[in-house]
Amino acid sequence: MTASNTLTLTEAITRFLTTQSDAKSSVLQPALQKFIRWTGRTRSVDKLTPRIIEAYCEASGADSVAELAPVRGFLRYAHGEGLTGSNLGTHVKAKKRAGRAGAKRATADVHNETLTPESYQKVQAELQKLIGQRVEVAEAMRVAAADKDFKENAPLDAAREKQGHLEARIRELEQTLRYAEVLDAGTKSVRVRARLGSSVVVTDLKVNEELTYHLVSPSEVNLREGKISTESPTGKAFLKKGSGDTVKVHAPGGTLEYRIERVET
Incomplete structure (x- = not known):
């Protein structure tokens, strides 16, 4: 692979999206943005490894390969363009259901x-x-x-x-x-904490971007709709946290840090 072929993950995904129709691109973007945040925006595509891809699939909490299809499609494209030495899309596998x-x-x-x-x-x-x-x-x-x-x-x-x-x-x-x-009707309200079924509005402190996640069971995961499993690293980090709390999630691309703005039950 030559230096001219070396692209950051953000650059490569941007190129990939230009090969898709506008309608399909809008569908693919949420899952690919999550992949970028987890893996690292400035990571070189040629530095991706099977272990990183497998770790992401596990961390995403996706319950079916279909939920990971945007990432798999991008990795297949990257290999076809000579950006990676092998088709890393073959390592995209859904998380096994919990027993x-x-x-x-x-x-x-x-x-x-x-x-x-x-x-x-x-x-x-x-x-x-x-x-x-x-x-x-x-x-x-x-x-x-x-x-x-x-x-x-x-x-x-x-x-x-x-x-x-x-x-x-x-x-x-x-x-x-x-x-x-x-609570009794006269009891003062308490701070709402995230649990299974909650919607959690957070700010990604690295890029100052507001995101909304819905905490669901593994069988309900849908990355395009922001539904993440309470058994995934990010979901676990949000559990029992409330507005104003800061949480950290460790990923290969670095530590992700979020500030919880509000929790809706």
């Missing part, structure tokens, strides 16, 4: 949460709404199952996936209500 022990740790994060009466009612309302959707989802599965060609039954697969997400969210809300401590 029962991991699930127990995730639910433990919602124990003993303090909620205002209004927040408690909001959780109750969402739970009842989702419970009401069970019949609709079950009917969709019944209709899809009527097609006996199970080998290529996309509607049935989609219905099953939707049911899985629905039941996971119902369990989370039930856990929240079961262990929540509800």
Whole structure:
């Protein structure tokens, strides 16, 4: 590789995005920006290694390869342009789902949460709404199952996936209500702390950029929508933190530092 071919990660990704349509570029950008922040904006592309890529995939908390598709596509492009010695996209792999022990740790994060009466009612309302959707989802599965060609039954697969997400969210809300401590109406408000299901608005102190993350279970991760797992390094760092707190996340590109502006439950 010659010196003229050496580009920073930011420069290479910018070139990659110019090869995409405007619509596709806007879809790819959020995931690639996260990759840049984690790996290091000024890191040379030729300094990327399989270990770095695998570490990023683990840290991102992505639960499916599809969530990492933008990064995989960029790495394939980089190899095609001669920016890397091999196609590092082959090392893009989704994080393995947590087993029962991991699930127990995730639910433990919602124990003993303090909620205002209004927040408690909001959780109750969402739970009842989702419970009401069970019949609709079950009917969709019944209709899809009527097609006996199970080998290529996309509607049935989609219905099953939707049911899985629905039941996971119902369990989370039930856990929240079961262990929540509800403030009396006359009690002074307390600082809201991040937990599973929270939206966390932060400022990246290195670039003074405001970002919003949604803390979800591993099965709900969606990097394009800012949904990160509570089991990922960044998600873990945000847990039980509140507005004004500063958190640090260690990554190969350096330490990421965020200031929490507010937490929304």
